[in-house]
Amino acid sequence: MGLSTLLETLTDLVVIVGGDGRVREMSSSAAAFLGDRVGTTPHLHELSGVVEPGCLSDLASPVSQALTRTAAWRGTVWLIDVAGAVAPYTVTARLDPAGGVVIVARDTVDARARGAAERESRSKDEFVARLGHELRTPLNAMLGFAQLLELEPLTPDLHEDVERIITGGRHMQALIDDVLDLARLRAGRGDINKGPVNVLDIVQGVVELVEPLAERRGIRRVIQPARPLIADADRRRLWQVLLNLIGNALKYGREGGSVRVGIVPVTGSRIRIEVEDDGFGLSPSALSRLFRPFERLGAEDTGVEGSGLGLALSQALVTAMGGVLTVASRPGVGSVFAVVLDAVDVRYDHADEDPQEAPGERQLEPGGLRVVHISGDPGLRELVTDTLASALGADTISVPRGALAVEAIRRARPSLVLLDGDLPDVTAADLLPRLAADPVAGTVPALVLAAEADPDEWTRLRRAGARQILGMPLDVTTLIAATSQLTAP
Structure with a gap:
């Protein structure tokens, strides 16, 4: 598929600018958005005419600094369409090695609609939760008095009626508890202790x-x-x-x-x-x-x-x-x-150990390599495990959260710790000092997979204890080389 054909199929606004500042290519959606507000071969500075003026003045310096430092910038920009309506777009600008720049703008209307739907859903859940709390008070009173009646010397028929009241009340109590539980979970306030x-x-x-x-x-x-x-x-x-x-x-x-x-x-x-x-x-x-x-x-x-x-x-x-x-x-x-x-370090749980081995330790073949990989991404965990096993014969223990990292390292006694920059419960920059403070984990070199090629963030990671940092998406050849280097005797 040629570039022109690809640009025709995209719904995002894509503009490719050459080293001389002239627009070389643009997607059909970008051409429709710009309309006759620019010429047939517009210059980069002409595109600023579709940016909301107040937004434009705030962006000039941050965009320039980001492109100079990392050759990329990403943020929200308010753009003006041909009808004069202003709406937020997610814009990415990336420098081309030849000196040009590629600009991609994505309408956030879907994200805004999703956000509105989520807010509406949260409102409903909060209403149900308040209603449940209001129902609990009279229900508790009803059950309390029914249980007192149960203790009275009643006729068999009346005693049976009271039991029906208690049974129905307890069923309603369980129903209210479930409704409140569901509302809390949907609002992100569920009681979860993993x-x-x-x-x-x-x-x-x-x-x-x-x-x-x-x-x-x-x-x-x-x-x-x-x-x-x-x-x-x-x-x-x-x-x-x-x-x-x-x-x-x-x-x-x-x-x-x-x-x-x-x-x-x-x-x-x-x-x-x-x-x-x-x-x-x-x-x-x-x-x-x-x-x-x-x-x-x-x-x-x-x-x-x-x-x-x-x-x-x-x-x-x-x-x-x-x-x-x-x-x-x-x-x-x-x-x-x-x-x-x-899964959590399944091969090192006490229930799966050889009784002849010390708790949490499993013997490797002579010269074997063991790696602990801390990642919340199942696909990345699988890729790292398969890559290191096939290339280096490594035994990789995958850990899904930073909170489990120290214990996994103590058990596995690995040659290398590999961790994602962003974990479900902590960042690598915050986790690295915790590892360094542990008598066992602090002796193991740490390699970090960082999603953004941000020099400031990489400096922070090195100061926190990272021996080496690899950018994402992951290049398996680089991973193999870095692992070999850090685990070399």
Whole structure:
């Protein structure tokens, strides 16, 4: 595909300026945006006419300094369209080695619409949360007085009526708790405390808890494979999610059938927990509504109890733990729900150690290389692991968060620590001093993968303790060379 053809297909405003300041090429969307406000071969300074004047004066110095320092600049610019309307655009300017510059402007209308939708959703969640709190007070009073009545010498009929009040009140109390929990999670205020969690322990505990329901429906449970894989998760919340998924499989699965719970490692140092049933399955239209709050997909007509909040809450909990909840289903065949979470140093957990070895230590082949990679990006973790294994025979331990780094390094005793510049919970510049202060981690050289080629940031990283820094996107040849250099005896 030629450059002209490519520019015709782009929706972004793209302008390519030559070393003499003249525009060489532009996308069709840029030409339409500029209209007749510039000539057929405009100069760079003519483009400033479409920038809102107040914005233009504020940009001149920062853009010039950034291009001089790093050959690139990115920021928000208010542009004027042919109708005179002013709107914010995300603009990137990058110097060309030949002396020209490439300018790309992207309309933020989609981002603004998404932001408005998110604000509206938050408003709804806050309203529901306030409503839930208001309902709790009279409900607690109702339950309290009903329990006092239960202690009175009542006739059997009256005693049965009081029990109905208490049962209904407790059901409503659980419903309000779920609504408030979902509202907090959607507002980013959920109570999530992540750490290393043995997934098999939780699965076995949940299966044991729902055993009576399984026996009543004659459903067989299968857990496979039985491996003590370790997830980076909130133990209480993961229990809550799996209790809902396994409970649903037993409630809606085929009577006399089976439910399978699979626990398997997947690429990118992640763990996949599958809950599979052989029930009636779901249609595509039902799947599209599955995670909506209070959506029961017709189950309210089957006599099976439920509020329609379980899956919506489970999805919010998994997302808050940094994971993904997915579903695949076929009518008449069954459904598979899957929770994918980050793994934590699974090969060095005590449950997986050789009893003849010291805790947290595993013997390598003579001359073997061990690397701890701290990254929140599963794809990058997989790329680094495969690259170092194939090129250097390295054994890479992937760690998804900075909070787990020191313990992983103490256990693994690696030759090198590789960490991303931006982690889910901390920056490399803040994590490096913590590593340096540890008696074990402080002796291991650290290599940082930095997303931006910013000299000031790279200087900060070196002062914080980085032995070497590589820019992103990652060049695997450079990574191999840097790893070899830093781990050379």
